[in-house]
Amino acid sequence: MFAVQIAEGAELRPLEPxxxxxxxxxxxxxxxxxxxxIPWSEVVDDEEKARHFLQRYATRQANDEGxxxxxxLDGELVxxxxxxxxxxxxGSCELGVWLSAEAEGRGLISRSAQHLIDWAIGTRGMARVEWRCVPTNSRSVAVAKRLGMACEGTLRQAFPHRGELHDVQIWAMVREEWAHRSWA
Structure with missing residues (x-):
């Protein structure tokens, strides 16, 4: 298993069943x-469902689909x-993220996303990495901006969650922009 140090005491590594x-x-x-x-956070409410969720992504990885x-952080999953x-x-993928409240403000998501975008574009040859979020999720919007992504538009009422329809912003980075970003 690999682990990438993203900050002092913080690692990015595979999450498995x-x-x-x-x-x-x-x-x-x-x-x-x-x-x-994060809708799945309400569904993952026992160990069997947690294992099923993780197995779904393990299978997707085996099929090169996710x-x-x-x-x-300091040995705790955050x-x-x-x-x-x-x-x-x-040549396209979508990156999604989540983080515990106590781990916010340390750049963990931004640095982790940089590593994964580098891998997706540099190693796997993706032409495009998308980032989708509800416009009211200011922390997610801020990360997309820090990564240098462009807001390409808003899908109106495209995300049903908790009995409401929410708008979804689509941010994206394309290969040429990633290669020429100023903070590389």
């Missing part, structure tokens, strides 16, 4: 903070990133 208990404990702790934007990574979609044939 054998870690279902640890993942469930993390989701239970983070749920009050992330549930407004991936799931966790962020550990968040993660996922390639929700991963389409090598099209």
């Amino acid at each position: 054998w870690q279902a208990g640890e993942f469930l404990a993390h989701v239970e702790k983070a749920r009050p903070h992330i549930a407004a934007y 991936r799931l990574y966790g962020i550990w 968040g993660g990133l996922m390639f929700r979609t991963f389409e090598p044939g099209w």
